[in-house]
Amino acid sequence: MNEADALDIMRAAVWTILVASGPCVIAGMVVGVTIAFIQALTQVQEMTLTFVPKIVAIMITIGIAAPFIGAQISLFTNLVFSRVQSGF
Structure with a gap:
């Protein structure tokens, strides 16, 4: 294993984290901005x-996006295992 292989796996890991956490982060941001807007209008x-x-929206999003998140993690795991099996 050389530096290029390690960087390739790290790049894939970071991309997997970003893609898998994306739906929950987007849902939390949308709900947060909406609530902040409502609070600004009503001064409550x-x-x-x-x-x-936010917690409710993120839990609902996790429930809906769970197959997608699992598929992304499975793809990354298969990538790493195939690299280990081929000897890098």
């Missing part, structure tokens, strides 16, 4: 008002 600055909808 309740701290728990931001956390509960």
Whole structure:
């Protein structure tokens, strides 16, 4: 294993993390911005008002996107195992 192989696996790992966490991050951002906009309009600055909808949205997103996230992790695992099997 040389530096190029290690960098290739690290690049694939970072890309897998970004793609797998993308749906949850986007859902949290959309809900957060929406709640912040509503708070700015109504001037209700309740701290728990931001956390509960975000948690619910992220849990729903995880439930919906679980097959996609699992497929991305499986692809990365297969990549690493195939590289190990071929001896890099």
